[in-house]
Amino acid sequence: MVSVEVLGSTCGDDEFRALLNNTMNTYLITPHSLSKITGIDENVITGFANGDMDVSIDLRKDFNSLLELITMLSIGMEKVDENDRVRAIIEGLNHVYDITIDTLALYSKVHSDDILQFLKDVNSVPLEKRYRIAVTSLFLHYLFKQSQKI
Known part of the structure; x- marks a missing residue:
């Protein structure tokens, strides 16, 4: 059992x-x-x-x-709502892989302040930027997990 x-x-x-x-x-x-x-x-x-x-x-x-x-x-x-999931992934990228907010911002094509604001209050960030941040975070997480298998 x-x-x-x-x-x-x-x-x-x-x-x-x-x-x-x-x-x-x-x-x-x-x-x-x-x-x-x-x-x-x-x-x-x-x-x-x-x-x-x-x-x-x-x-x-x-x-x-x-x-x-x-x-x-x-x-x-x-x-767990979608925004909290993305925040958790961003925090994981930072804590597990030492990916900085600046690095994530560069890949997402947004400003670092946008990501910091996303982490504080997701609704204060325009939808297009939230989308970029979410997709980029998810893809980086996927890439890093895949590279661990190699």
């Missing part, structure tokens, strides 16, 4: 199964996609989702990672 802390409470197999099915049914993320993302066999994900199997000790680590992902896909995406 999987038992992990999720949003302040313990999540067992039944709760995990409900989150997994919510993600697959509501957001149409297939077991095949989840398998490609996590490396867990598609049949194992499907079997667990259908209630045909529980998580074995051997798969607990993989399923804990899947549970974290499923929690974000089923609950986190609804609770």
